[in-house]
Amino acid sequence: MNGIDAALRIEEDGCVSIFMSKVEVGQGLKIALAQIAAEELDVDFSRVCIVRADTAFSADASYTAGSNSIQTVGEWVRRAAASARHCMVQQVADAWGVDVDALCVENGWIRERGGARKMGYGELMGGKAFNRPLIDDVRCKDPQAYRIVGRAVRGADMVAKVTGGGEFIQDLDLPGMVHGRVVRPPGLHHILIDVDRAALEQMPGVLAVVRDGSFLGVIAEREEQAIAASAVARARSAWKRNDPLPPSESLYEQLRHGEGQALRVVDGAPVEGEVDEPRVPPDAVKTLRARYCRPFHLHASLGPSAALAEWRDDSVLVWSHTQGVFPLRGALAQVLGVDVDAVRVQHVEGSGCYGHNGADDVALDAALLARALPGRPVRVQWMREDEHAWEACGSAMLLEMQASLDAEGVIVDWNHDVWSYTHSGRPRAAEGASNLLAAWHLQKPLPRHQPRPGGGSHGGIHRNADPLYSFARRRVVKHFVRDNPLRVSALRGLGAYGNVFAIESFMDELALAAQCDPLDFRLRHLDDERACAVLKAAAEKAGWRRGVQRGGSEDGRGMGLGFAQYKNEKCYAAVIAQVQVIDGHIHLERLVVAADAGQIVNPDGMANQLEGGVVQAASWTLCEQVRYGPWGIESRDWDTYPILRFDQVPEVDTVLIDRPGQPSKGCGEAAQGPTPAAMANAVFAACGARLRDIPFTAPKVRAALPLSG
Amino acid sequence: MSETIRLRVNGSEREVGTGPEVPLLYALRNDLGLKGAKYGCGLEQCGACKVLIDGEALPSCKMPVREAVGREIVTVEGLGTVGQLHPVQRAFVEESAAQCGYCTAGLVIGAVALLEKNPHPTNAQIGAALARHLCRCGAHSRVLKAVRRAAAEMAR
Numbered sequence: 001m002n003g004i005d006a007a008l009r010i011e012e013d014g015c016v017s018i019f020m021s022k023v024e025v026g027q028g029l030k031i032a033l034a035q036i037a038a039e040e041l042d043v044d045f046s047r048v049c050i051v052r053a054d055t056a057f058s059a060d061a062s063y064t065a066g067s068n069s070i071q072t073v074g075e076w077v078r079r080a081a082a083s084a085r086h087c088m089v090q091q092v093a094d095a096w097g098v099d100v101d102a103l104c105v106e107n108g109w110i111r112e113r114g115g116a117r118k119m120g121y122g123e124l125m126g127g128k129a130f131n132r133p134l135i136d137d138v139r140c141k142d143p144q145a146y147r148i149v150g151r152a153v154r155g156a157d158m159v160a161k162v163t164g165g166g167e168f169i170q171d172l173d174l175p176g177m178v179h180g181r182v183v184r185p186p187g188l189h190h191i192l193i194d195v196d197r198a199a200l201e202q203m204p205g206v207l208a209v210v211r212d213g214s215f216l217g218v219i220a221e222r223e224e225q226a227i228a229a230s231a232v233a234r235a236r237s238a239w240k241r242n243d244p245l246p247p248s249e250s251l252y253e254q255l256r257h258g259e260g261q262a263l264r265v266v267d268g269a270p271v272e273g274e275v276d277e278p279r280v281p282p283d284a285v286k287t288l289r290a291r292y293c294r295p296f297h298l299h300a301s302l303g304p305s306a307a308l309a310e311w312r313d314d315s316v317l318v319w320s321h322t323q324g325v326f327p328l329r330g331a332l333a334q335v336l337g338v339d340v341d342a343v344r345v346q347h348v349e350g351s352g353c354y355g356h357n358g359a360d361d362v363a364l365d366a367a368l369l370a371r372a373l374p375g376r377p378v379r380v381q382w383m384r385e386d387e388h389a390w391e392a393c394g395s396a397m398l399l400e401m402q403a404s405l406d407a408e409g410v411i412v413d414w415n416h417d418v419w420s421y422t423h424s425g426r427p428r429a430a431e432g433a434s435n436l437l438a439a440w441h442l443q444k445p446l447p448r449h450q451p452r453p454g455g456g457s458h459g460g461i462h463r464n465a466d467p468l469y470s471f472a473r474r475r476v477v478k479h480f481v482r483d484n485p486l487r488v489s490a491l492r493g494l495g496a497y498g499n500v501f502a503i504e505s506f507m508d509e510l511a512l513a514a515q516c517d518p519l520d521f522r523l524r525h526l527d528d529e530r531a532c533a534v535l536k537a538a539a540e541k542a543g544w545r546r547g548v549q550r551g552g553s554e555d556g557r558g559m560g561l562g563f564a565q566y567k568n569e570k571c572y573a574a575v576i577a578q579v580q581v582i583d584g585h586i587h588l589e590r591l592v593v594a595a596d597a598g599q600i601v602n603p604d605g606m607a608n609q610l611e612g613g614v615v616q617a618a619s620w621t622l623c624e625q626v627r628y629g630p631w632g633i634e635s636r637d638w639d640t641y642p643i644l645r646f647d648q649v650p651e652v653d654t655v656l657i658d659r660p661g662q663p664s665k666g667c668g669e670a671a672q673g674p675t676p677a678a679m680a681n682a683v684f685a686a687c688g689a690r691l692r693d694i695p696f697t698a699p700k701v702r703a704a705l706p707l708s709g
Numbered sequence: 710m711s712e713t714i715r716l717r718v719n720g721s722e723r724e725v726g727t728g729p730e731v732p733l734l735y736a737l738r739n740d741l742g743l744k745g746a747k748y749g750c751g752l753e754q755c756g757a758c759k760v761l762i763d764g765e766a767l768p769s770c771k772m773p774v775r776e777a778v779g780r781e782i783v784t785v786e787g788l789g790t791v792g793q794l795h796p797v798q799r800a801f802v803e804e805s806a807a808q809c810g811y812c813t814a815g816l817v818i819g820a821v822a823l824l825e826k827n828p829h830p831t832n833a834q835i836g837a838a839l840a841r842h843l844c845r846c847g848a849h850s851r852v853l854k855a856v857r858r859a860a861a862e863m864a865r
Contacts, residue, residue, distance in 0.1 A: 026810070222739065302747075646853070
């Protein structure tokens with residue numbers, strides 16, 4: 001399908017089906033798209049039905065990533081809906097022999113102004129195809145006339161979630177379904193020598209034991225039987241150890257000196273050529289240097305990844321919570337050695353997804369296992385340990401900053417050097433390599449894709465490395481480091497989390513050196529009015545008290561600020577954290593986030609994304625660090641990888657700045673960078689400890705406290 | 710073959726086909742089709758699998774089925790219906806207290822158990838009661854609001 005028909009269909013009852021080309025991952029995309037379609041078509045919101053992405057009929061919109069969906073797919077749905085409306089009105093006008101201006105649309109009915117004639121969308125189209133391309137210059141509604149876009153839609157999909165009818169992929173239950181589990185190697189690079197198949201095959205309910213090289217899995221009639229068999233398989237298998245990982249204790253030194261490539265970043269994008277060293281300009285009065293770092297983090301979805309697969313006649317149907325049904329289809333076909341047309345991927349929602357987690361990998365697991373049992377849908381869910389130990393992590397980062405102030409307290413020279421591994425390891429179909437986990441373990445393995453430094457505006461490592469501030473001179477360098485010890489890929493915000501943490505912490509260090517209030521210091525270096533507006537809005541909401549922030553307060557409380565515009569072109573976000581520090585323990589009392597994402601589609605959805613963004617970023621910053629040893633990740637559950645809990649979360653306030661007529665932008669990643677900086681700056685205000693090393697544990701706070709007296 | 714085990718779930722006697730040592734969660738989800746309780750960790754660490762057992766919110770991911778025999782089990786499906794939600798369920802809907810919703814059923818169960826025991830909890834008591842529930846999307850402040858809303862409504 002193409003044109004209007006790829007985006008929507010008018011059903012016989014007048015309901016509108018919208019065909020998702022991106023996917024819902026808990027970010028509220030379905031609701032926002034339904035609002036946009038309902039608005040342009042003038043139908044009630046409740047009459048829009050969202051159809052999940054499916055390679056059999058969806059448009060290929062690649063991955064749901066980068067906070068792009070509302071901007072790209074939202075605009076596509078808007079134009080498709082406006083085109084559909086235009087076509088329908090034109091058709092009725094032709095049939096009745098009247099001018100289109102003589103007609104109006106009310107709640108899915110095309111009516112004659114001042115007349116009695118009317119025609120319902122359903123009666124007119126009744127499931128028929130439009131067979132028309134999107135109209136290039138179609139007139140969309142004037143944003144001033146919006147009634148549905150901009151209205152807070154609350155709880156639209158909540159009833160199912162509170163009554164157990166959520167239909168997550170983990171809940172999918174198909175006729176004849178059986179259960180699979182995969183037995184991952186005990187270490188990252190271990191090789192399977194032998195497994196006691198006979199013992200496994202005698203276990204109750206076991207239908208198949210699948211081994212292909214070091215890929216090992218079992219299928220059983222019942223889920224608990226598959227789990228029991230996988231435990232026995234683990235116990236009754238022999239594995240050969242391979243090269244150990246480099247020691248985690250020296251991670252940041254490995255990053256600083258690892259092999260790779262250094263690239264200047266100019267206007268947000270890397271450029272080839274010489275990379276010079278930082279220097280101190282002649283007009284510098286003060287020059288500061290600081291080093292910041294962030295460890296590996298996990299996506300750690302609450303629901304371990306799951307997939308179903310069923311083979312019939314050399315074709316496989318896969319149900320997956322992937323972020324991209326088409327890229328996954330290509331990557332699966334390559335590993336399975338079949339034509340892409342033999343693979344169909346249907347999206348089913350999973351547990352919250354914050355980037356490239358195990359969703360794609362478990363889809364391959366299911367397809368590999370199901371091949372042993374054609375005609376039966378095989379459901380595979382990873383165990384908690386599988387998810388923690390085998391999903392791709394967010395990349396560790398090391399940042400070295402240097403900046404110089406002139407006599408007026410203005411930054412005249414700015415240097416940002418960031419070292420990191422790739423932030424992009426998603427599956428894609430390409431010759432001779434695969435980013436799907438099980439592909440590395442097969443008898444004829446496909447090696448992982450060799451990571452390369454990404455290009456483009458605000459790509460992974462250099463995402464938000466180039467700040468929005470106006471500086472007389474800036475030097476931004478990305479140091480791509482090739483050999484990542486742990487598997488890494490896209491985690492919410494990618495490099496923006498570490499880059500903005502460093503930039504915005506350093507801005508506070510410079511503000512102190514310039515004897516300036518941190519808010520005023522930022523405004524001094526900003527020309528962008530929308531940026532200034534979010535900063536001021538956050539400050540007003542939080543009750544920011546202006547003054548030089550010298551570090552430390554009588555009651556151990558402090559406020560700190562962080563700001564960025566995601567990728568310098570999406571949502572603006574300013575975050576203010578309020579903390580109290582007691583004996584090195586940070587009590588995060590409040591987070592205020594002010595944001596401008598252009599024209600707001602669903603204020604409640606936007607607030608929800610921002611709230612979730614600041615809380616998750618706060619969790620990364622306070623609690624989280626992937627622990628690993630010679631054989632892989634040792635953070636394998638919620639005790640060894642703690643996250644922020646209900647008795648630790650702060651009060652969260654959002655301020656939404658609506659910009660009618662401005663393009664709507666995604667906001668799901670906007671707060672990831674500003675939040676850690678706001679927290680570090682707040683801790684400094686509270687107790688004088690300048691934290692540059694995430695996570696902010698109590699021993700680190702105590703070690704950073706200024707010497708008393 | 711293992712003998713049939715009978716459980717009392719959401720007010721009815723139900724038969725399940727698991728062995729006595731199998732965690733209750735699998736019997737609820739796979740034998741009885743009650744998919745509200747979720748597998749999150751299998752370690753009693755995250756709360757996604759909680760159900761009410763004799764009024765207490767307990768994780769079902771490790772508890773052997775035999776331990777649940779003879780006890781009153783209530784899952785999120787048994788609290789209310791789509792047309793007639795339990796006040797806690799209604800409060801979660803009204804506050805849009807979720808993003809993905811994977812942790813939601815467990816949280817609703819946790820909140821119901823809390824409000825049964827303590828109809829007027831302080832914020833700190835709500836936080837403490839839900840401290841063994843995890844939410845990865847960061848919907849915490851909405852969940853806390855929903856519990857306060859439900860408490861207010863149930864007191865009326």
